[in-house]
Amino acid sequence: MNEYHHVYQCLKDLYPNGPLYVGFSGGLDSTVLLALAARFAREQGRELTALHVHHGLQAAADAWPAHCRQVAASLGVECRVLTVTVATGPRVSLEAAARHARYAALAAELPAGAALLTGHHLDDQAETLLLALKRGAGIAGLAAMPEHKPLGRGVQLRPLLHLSRAELERFAAEQGLNWVEDPSNADNRFDRNFLRNEILPRLLTQWPAFARTVSRSAALCAEQLELAQDLARQDLIGLVNSAGGLSVTDLRSFTLARRNNALRHWLSERGLHLSHSQLAVAWNELALAAEDATPVLEIKGVKLRRYQGHLYVTARESEPVALNTIKPGCWNELAVGRLQLQPVTAGADITMAPEQLHIAFGITGLRGQPAGRHGSRPLKKLWQEYGIPPWQRGRIPLLMHGERLVAALGLFICEEYAANPHQPGWKIEYSAEPEGTGSGE
Incomplete structure (x- = not known):
């Protein structure tokens, strides 16, 4: 069975251990996937659960949870139903909003180390690349859908990416599988439906191998994307200061393509994905502004700034959490880290x-003497020495003993409180919350 071989090889190569979950809509693709995954789980002794997300967007969907439970039960698989609320509005893409709500629910359901299997197939990959071309995307968009990617506390796997819809239909007919048809799939007002119903069939009629060759192009773009990301990581070494700022001076020495690559990667790590024109605006209005200026640019609700020759993405607006008591031996949440x-x-x-x-935040009038230095200085002066931008200073956790500063977490420990190298005591572990905005599929 060729279809089973693809799923078997994908799961053995990419995810040999751990619990498996299937995103189960009840449609053709996910029904085939669940049947194949159920066989794999039986043969390999693996844990498998089906997850059905109920969006509540159309009356026909109200019957799908019961159908999905019935199909899953016939395959010996538990099916959980997750109900979500999809944000709607005049400027909201219903497709994007439903996808965001769906993946948020699925990610939240995954335990640590679990894998979510989704039924994306070869034709879906072709549609995704064509949509990326329509948007004018770069190699990140043209790389389309990867076979595996992080999701929540686990990973997402797409074991059917090398199989066409025609192959899935043939398998479903041979196995006598039943699936639901989503009425909204016939609505060509949605871009993906238009491609699926009107464009891709004509392309496949003219060029039967079109989906497979397009998938090969996506794979080649994915390779180029990996190379570009590797280069960006190398280029960014030494360019980011302790406050997370990116050096404008160093970037100016790069070629245009290399600079854009490094800048795009740095921004994406902070959850901000800019178009080619937005990237040019950000560079021209921030990096090339007058030396004594402190320009601010807002894009997609996120503020980009320049301070002391470095670019910054403004941190999330979550309020820092001060702690009157610190629990030893476990993580204490501060909202900023x-x-x-x-x-x-x-x-x-x-x-x-x-x-x-x-733990306290934003205390004025403090003095500190970082370990190894002579004499204390006002904390305001130390912020300047460490290159901490003004908007970040009130978000740095201050470890306090009464009214005295013990440490500025992530920056320094004060001399009078610092332990000797061989002394017993307490090790400080601080993990700062990354700046920027979160993003989901």
């Missing part, structure tokens, strides 16, 4: 016990 104080017998950062300390 996470703090953990671990007891160690040597190599401690501080000797003072957590119960004597607290």
Whole structure:
């Protein structure tokens, strides 16, 4: 069975261990996937669960949860139904809003280390690349859908990407599978439906191998994207300061293509994906502004800034959480990051016990003496020395002993509180929340 071989090989190569989940809409693609995954799970002794997302957008969909439970039960698989609310509005893409709600629900359901299998196939890949061409996308868009990608606490796998819809239909008929037809799939007002119903059939009639050759182009673009990302990571080494700012001076020495590549990668790590024209505007209005200026540019609701020769993406607007008590040996959530104080017998950062300390933000008038330096300085001066932009200073967690500064987390520990190299005490682990905005599929 050729279809099963593809799924078997994909799961064995990409995800040999751990629980499996199938995104099960009840349609043809996911029904075939669930049947193949159920066989794999039986043969390999793997845990498998079907997840059906009920969007509540059309009356016909109200009967689908019961259908999905019945089909899953016939295959010996548990089916969970997740109900979501889809944001709608005059300027909201219903397709995008439903997809966002669906993947948010699926990601939240995945335990750590689990894999979500979705039924995207060869024809879907062709549609995705054609939509990317329509948008004028670069290689990230033309790479279309990867076979695997991170999702929530686990991964998303697409085991059917090398199979066409015709092959799935043939398999479903041979196996006597039943599936639902979504009435909205006939609505050509949606771009993907227009391609699927009107354009792709004509292309496949003229060129039967079209979907497969387009998929090969997407795979080649994915390779080029990986190379571009590797180059960007190398180029960004040493260009990002302790406050997360990107050096404008260093970027100016790059060629245009290399600079755009590095800048695009740096922005994407912060959840911001700009078009070619937006990237040019950001560079011209921020990087090339007068040296003594502190320009701000707002794009997609996110502020880009330049300060002391570096570019910044404004942090999320979540309010920092001060802590009157710090729980030792576990992560303490601060909204701007996470703090953990671990007891160690040597190599401690501080000797003072957590119960004597607290976390505060934005205290004025403090002084500090970073370990290894002579004399204390006002915290305002230290912020300037460390290149901390004004808008970030009130979000840096201050580890306090009464009214005295013990450490500015992520930056320095004060001399009077710093442990000797071989002293027992407490190791400070601080993980700052990345700047920028989150993004989902």
